[in-house]
Amino acid sequence: MLRFTTVACAATLSLALISGSALAGDLVHVTDITGRDVEVSVPAERVILGEGRQIYFAGALDTDAPFKRVVGWRDDFKKADLDGYNAYLERFPEMEKLPTFGGMKDGTFDVEQAVALKPDVIIMNIDAKAATEESGYIEKLAKVGIPVIYIDFREKAMENTDESMRIMGKIYGKEERAEEFVKFRQEQLARVTDVLAKAGDIKRPLVFVERAGGYSDDCCMSFGGENFGAMAEIAGGVNMGTEFIPGTFGTVNPEQIIASNPDQVVVTGANWELYVPGGNWVGVGPGADLDKSREKLAALMNRPAFTDIKAVKDGNVHAIWHQFYNNPYQFVAIQQMAKWFHPDLFKDVDPDATFKELHDRFLPVDYRPGYFVSLNDK
Template identity: 60%
Template sequence: MFSLRSILGALSLAAALLVAISPARAEKVAVTDVLGRKVEVETPVRRVILGEGRQMYFVAALDRDEPFKRVVGWRDDLPKADPDNYKAYLARYPGIAKLPTFGGMKEGAFDIEQAIALKPDVLLLNVEAKIASDEASLVEKLAAVGIPVVYVDFREKPFQNTEPSMRLIGKLFGKEAIAEDFIAFRAAEIARITQRLAKAPNLKKPVVMIERAGGYSDDCCMSFGNENFGKMVEIAGGRNLAADLIPGTFGTVNAEAVVAANPEVVIVTGGNWSAYVPNGAWVGLGPGSDLSEARRRLAALAKRPAFVQTQAVRNGRVHAIWHQFYNSPYQFVAIQEIATWLHPELFKDIDAAATLKTLHERFLPLPYEPGYWVTVESRLGQ
């Protein structure tokens, strides 16, 4: 016969074992998003809607073994804006083809009823969706059914908001240690440039024209103000031509202003935009891109009236770089490559491709493929 004490002891042991093998219970915590909003979310979140597919650039680093395990829906921009990375993810994780997709908030194409039906623990939105989401009363409608919304930012003010965004998503996912590891890696790689520049005597900073998505349309010239790629140029030791011409992050510089400024370096951002502008003159860059074709297209863009007479073209200092560095926490790689273009002697030992490869090896589920930048290797003005 078993004694009452032995039975109670066995029951206590069984209960303890059940607790030990059960998954951790979600805990409601207050987080602060990049807009300063206090939001209560049950963490770690298990069901997430990505308000932009390119948020996977960081989400994949947090859940490297199963990067889509929490994603129950996402905006449809990744296969359109970055089809090369999308195809690589699709080949490895074919199930993503069945993930519910959303249009953009700014386009009025976000389906609120579909979002509610997916029962997410949180919706991640980029800050540029804020005005449209306010107009649609999105936050209030989702709050009424217990779905919180948090805002992140890797594009509008990335040098203010990238680290807080990474910390926020890391906290939501219960992956704070990985987020901090990534943040430290990013900061150290930027410091390799900034510390050396700070010690360089009599540094001459070349004037740089950054053309945003050159060849995407026939117009010239979209560019950046004091943030995003404009800030990357400054951090890399250059002077952004458009810094005093564009008051915000994004804007346009007319061709006459480019000619008058006579930039010493021209950098065009490029990507695979075949889904948006299949016959465009854009420079196709990204993982596995055809760099010979990219170089040919860049050379053609350099012959437009705004650029053809500039010092940059005459001296063979015309470059193109992957556009999506502007919308991911990978900006540090772009800073390194730009620094080698602006100050080749000072940074002759910097290998941005090796840095990008290390990023993939340490944090990302996809292997590194080259194809992220290209240079016109001749003096087109001669």
């Protein structure tokens, strides 16, 4: 249950009712990713990001000034993606002064602080929906004219990404920009799906995707049929975790990995120095030292679950930026996995070039390679 101090919050709510939240424009009805009909003042000028990593899509809409309408955000970006955070910090030092929040799911979101910031809207990831509704905050915030909108780039990313971008385009008054992004995303996905469709009945490798390998000593977190599991399938692989994990996220035991003997292993990683200092995670991401990342990836393959499997023997072991699992850039990861799984079919696809074009056209920071590494890299 989220913290709610009755007297203090009641006073804050009363003050907000008197002063009103900052209405930026016309009130319009927006259908969020859960199907809720929500009235929002657009274009919103004061926005709270329910997760710091939502700047990944916010920055694609407000490319020149991604923080101009952000009045507060969750405190996860720096811890979950330190290299990405620092890239934004170099360009936008003012972001360190933004008020930060805890999360809805862990009960540390401060609703009084949120109300005091007078946002036009609060953007929440769909995975926070149950905690948000159980706390009653949807109703409490609605009483002071603060709507909550759910979007999704994580739970059913391949199904909900385009619509989530369109929702944000409407809220930001950037509908044409959002549609331009969606068009680019669809074109880049087609560079994989069209080739595979034309190739017909090809051998699809069995792929084990390890979620955050080395983050802890446990083995092994993975994905079911969504998120990276779906990306592996779209890229022309067979996701091993789909058979054993009924939901989006779960765990596969080491004995099952040995028994399944996957053809390819993909480990997700990022710079998690603030979460697990000196940990065994593979620090891929913007500007990563790929020689060091490759060494850490090789070390992870010394665990009993991996030493004798086909993927390791053949050198088909890779690491990929974990944050592709929670932003609208998944098509880059799909291109890279397709190139790993079917190198002959995708000789002409350059995921680094695709990601650079995305940065050049849409994102507020420059592209820095370092998002992918393989044990068989020359």
